[in-house]
Amino acid sequence: MPKKKKSTIQDIADQLGVSKSLVSFVLNGKSKEKRISDSMAKKVLEVAKRMNYRPNYLAKSLRTGRSQTIALIIADISNPFFAKMARFMEIEASKYEYKVIFANSDEDKEKFTAELSVLKNRQVDGFILIPPIGSEKELAALQKQKLPFVVVDRVFKNIDCPTVIINNYQAGYQATQRLIENDRRNIAILNVNNKLYTMQQRVKGYHDALMENGIATSPVLVKHLKFSHDKKLIMKAIKEIISAGADGLLFTTGKLTILGIECLMELGISIPEDISVISFDDMDAYRVTRTPISAIVQPLEQMSKEAITILMSLIEENTVAVENKNRVLDVDFVYRASCV
Amino acid sequence: MPKKKKSTIQDIADQLGVSKSLVSFVLNGKSKEKRISDSMAKKVLEVAKRMNYRPNYLAKSLRTGRSQTIALIIADISNPFFAKMARFMEIEASKYEYKVIFANSDEDKEKFTAELSVLKNRQVDGFILIPPIGSEKELAALQKQKLPFVVVDRVFKNIDCPTVIINNYQAGYQATQRLIENDRRNIAILNVNNKLYTMQQRVKGYHDALMENGIATSPVLVKHLKFSHDKKLIMKAIKEIISAGADGLLFTTGKLTILGIECLMELGISIPEDISVISFDDMDAYRVTRTPISAIVQPLEQMSKEAITILMSLIEENTVAVENKNRVLDVDFVYRASCV
């Protein structure tokens, strides 16, 4: 069985007895520009169809220097927050005929660096990054290499690059304000990754809301966890804030919340009777918890859209409008029974 | 500012005054085989490092015919079931130095076909597919084109291709059996995508369990929905089975379950007092629902691992061992308070 070879531009040219340049021109819609006769153009198109011609993007990319591929490096695609973002990114990228390769860093700087390196080799045209703590050097290197990239959901000190984040301070402030309005005075906050500026801002918003309402802040009510996946750590923190008399609780990530709620259930603590709860990120699960959980809704679709738009402008125009360079988006809130 | 060009194999060759063939041999670890002197090999490596040489994978792939990339076409990466699978696939693929490009079909045959087409053009070495209903023709075409692919989570009539699925019949059977053991006699099943063989098997397992326990099956307790994301449809179905006196309920997907539980809550129906519940797929949410939900746990990691293994063997050896061609994996069960 003669393995039927895939047809190339040369095959089409041979069929018609013309040069492959001509075929290439026609196939790229440059017939007019390159003054190919209509009759010839038609023939080329016909033959291409008949031979079921499919352009080889490797060759195309090698020649043009564009791979029409972007890389998305997130912490973990199995985290719904990132998965949703990935989905929106893919939708948006496909509008530009771009495909996306994804990689997971697990918030590990070494992994992140390694992934970045192999993706560079693969000649992706740009990167959407959610870099782990301590990635400043990598980002600086990307800048020096003039590789297009956009940082999402995070901000890094001393790195002046395109970013898309939410107004974390505002979100933390308003959520706290809401808990205060619910007559809560011992409001705790459960946080993770506190070395990230964006996380610090969430906590700052929380602090300022308390302060401006004349409520003293208590260090024992502010918990910074090392990981969000370790239930034991979360249980310990929750026990501590409960002992300290917490009657309100703000979770700074959805992952923390799921485990946190589980702990509260196990401890027999009622929401909102014993403790009022609000969480960053709106998870599907919040609608089916014993008490539906209120959430700070990040505009994931908009974030993704803007990030891709910026990246495409970097790739195509090699620049981005100043007013778009550092986007700070407003969040939305959905209040459910967990805080009333 | 002279845009510092990326260094190529030629640059290294020029530096040392040798041929690029030599450089290529050394860089690919063929020094011994190609009898390059140790001293020269060392020099090449040094210069490569000094120039920060990074191979261009486009060029490499064009020449070798291997892109070291596989495509993953699923319904929707934002669905945790697929997202987890994607994560495991990525982990496994990276062991073979493969990257994965993902695409979403939304269970739409046209989208699926379109994605398949562009990914073929991009010269991916193989596909992991979760094809929508009615994809037989596409799969047959892939076979005729001798493109390596593995179908996961689904089976298609008349398509004899490598697959990895779970034992859906067994899973449906055992879950139903468990509900029966809980003294439930009016057991309903909420299903979706019933044109899929794998879904039919879940229902068949349900039916047979009832039959073998001498319980009459009632058509009104068997609901086949068109979509899993339409809450209204689900609400309607649930109201109907409740009116019909259902005291047990088996959901055939996690997505259905989340919305289904929400409906049950809204209707003020208690789990497991009024109705005992088991669900396919183990979602994070099940641990924080009012009543924790029992689940049929699909071995996602194993499925992903086996799928990648098969695909790699197809890519590399152009064949797969018969005993591995059609894998049927056993599921696990986690029983929580929703069925006691």
Added chain:
DNA sequence: TTTTACTGCTAAAACGATTTAGCCATTTTC
């Protein structure tokens, strides 16, 4: 009639790697 312009096309270089075939000098074998 010569020049200029246009029309329709082609040849060949280039992208950055891999790989085959083979060259030249030295060493080994008989």
Added chain:
DNA sequence: GAAAATGGCTAAATCGTTTTAGCAGTAAAA
């Protein structure tokens, strides 16, 4: 001492495109 083997390297083809420069031939302008 001639033939064969070995060691260390290179030239050139190749993968499938895009793109630049330019070549005939005819038509319009001078």
